[in-house]
Each structure stands twice: as structure tokens, then as C-alpha cells.
Amino acid sequence: MMKKLATITTCMLLALSFAAQVHAVEGGNPKKGKHLYKKECKACHSKGDAAGELTPMSKTMSQWDRFFKRDMHKVKPDVFQNLSEKDRLDIQQFLYDHAADSDQPQTCG
Numbered sequence: 001m002m003k004k005l006a007t008i009t010t011c012m013l014l015a016l017s018f019a020a021q022v023h024a025v026e027g028g029n030p031k032k033g034k035h036l037y038k039k040e041c042k043a044c045h046s047k048g049d050a051a052g053e054l055t056p057m058s059k060t061m062s063q064w065d066r067f068f069k070r071d072m073h074k075v076k077p078d079v080f081q082n083l084s085e086k087d088r089l090d091i092q093q094f095l096y097d098h099a100a101d102s103d104q105p106q107t108c109g
């Protein structure tokens with residue numbers, strides 16, 4: 001009886017941690033995304049840079065989705081290729097959450 005209970009508990013914990021992971025990958029983590037965006041994107045996309053200043057408000061939510069799905073930074077593909085899928089998702093989530101037509105548009109610098 002105790003053993004069975006332990007097995008059930010273990011299974012439930014596994015299921016929970018799995019669910020949490022899936023959620024993070026599906027949704028992207030905007031907090032991490034903000035950090036990554038500053039680290040990975042602002043190097044080239046700050047005010048006065050040749051690549052042009054870029055903020056979440058530079059695009060609408062659907063434009064960001066399209067950019068991350070289709071364009072994938074094709075002017076410089078290595079920028080996106082050097083990021084893990086998870087990191088790209090986090091950045092996408094941050095930009096999407098604060099896009100020009102979002103609830104909380106943000107000109108984050």
C-alpha cells in the first residue's frame with residue numbers, strides 16, 4: 001500500500017514538472033526574453049546603430065510572429081541560428097507581449 005502510494009506520488013510529480021516544462025517552451029518566458037533581447041539584439045539594434053533601433057513597438061504582434069516564423073532574421077541568419085529554440089521563443093514572447101498593438105506597448109531600451 002505504501003509503495004503504491006509512493007509510485008503514484010512520483011508519477012504525479014513527474015507529470016507536473018513535465019507540464020511546467022511544456023508550458024514554458026510553448027509560451028516562451030518574457031522575463032528571460034527581455035534579458036536575452038538586451039544581450040543578443042541590442043548590440044546591433046540600439047539607437048544610432050546601422051541596423052536601426054529596434055524595440056518591441058517596432059512591430060505589431062502578428063508582424064513579430066511572422067518575423068520569427070518566416071523571416072528568421074534572414075539578413076543575418078547566423079544571429080538566429082546561434083540562439084537555441086528556447087531562447088528564440090523567449091525573445092519572441094517578450095517582443096510579442098509589448099508589440100505596438102499589445103496591451104502593454106513598450107519602447108524598452
Ligand code: HEC
Pocket residue numbers: 037040041042043044045050051052054067073075076079091
Ligand atoms: C550582428 C548584428 C545584429 C544582431 C546581433 C541582431 N541584428 Fe537584427 N538586423 C541586423 C541588420 C544589419 C539588419 C538589417 C537592417 C536593415 O535592413 O537596414 C537587421 C534587421 C532586423 C530586423 C528587420 C527590421 C525591419 O525593419 O523589419 C529585425 C526585426 C531584427 N533585425 C531583429 C533582431 C532581433 C530580434 C535580434 C536579437 C535576437 C537581432 N535582430 C539581432 C543586425 C543584427
